[in-house]
Amino acid sequence: MEGIISFGTKRSYEDFKKQIPTPVIPLFDSIREFCFSLGDKVIEDIRMHRVVFCKSMTFRWFADVEPEREGVIIKIQKSRKDPIQIIQIKIDQEISEITQTIKNAFEEIH
Structure with a gap:
């Protein structure tokens, strides 16, 4: 029986x-x-209008990435207690401006 x-x-x-x-x-x-x-613990969850990156199977997300017409909106969550940080990146911007923020969120998620 396949796919019950x-x-x-x-x-x-x-x-x-x-x-x-x-x-x-x-x-x-x-x-x-x-x-x-x-790292190996990063899991990608493809949703209808965005891609969410989670840490391990606990699905604690650290980055929620949504495309726009002229760039990308990234929501970053470091913990459930901290407010979600929203960053807008335009096509002509370098991601180096936000990589440390994403990395910190990944490291702080439990």
Whole structure:
């Protein structure tokens, strides 16, 4: 018996990428690659309009990345008690401006 319970097919990043405006794809890809570079415990959760990066199977998210017409909105969560930080990155900006913030959130999530 194959697939006794099915919740539908999980979307792949390649499927999600089709809805990102073409000029934003390199920026989105570089943020995604940076999140994965943080370690083996990073899990990518593809949602309808955004990609959420979590730490391990506890699914405590540290970065919620949503494409826009002219850039990306990143919501960063360090803990459940701290307010969520929202950063907007434009196509012409370098992600080096926010990588340390993302890395700190990843390291502080329990």
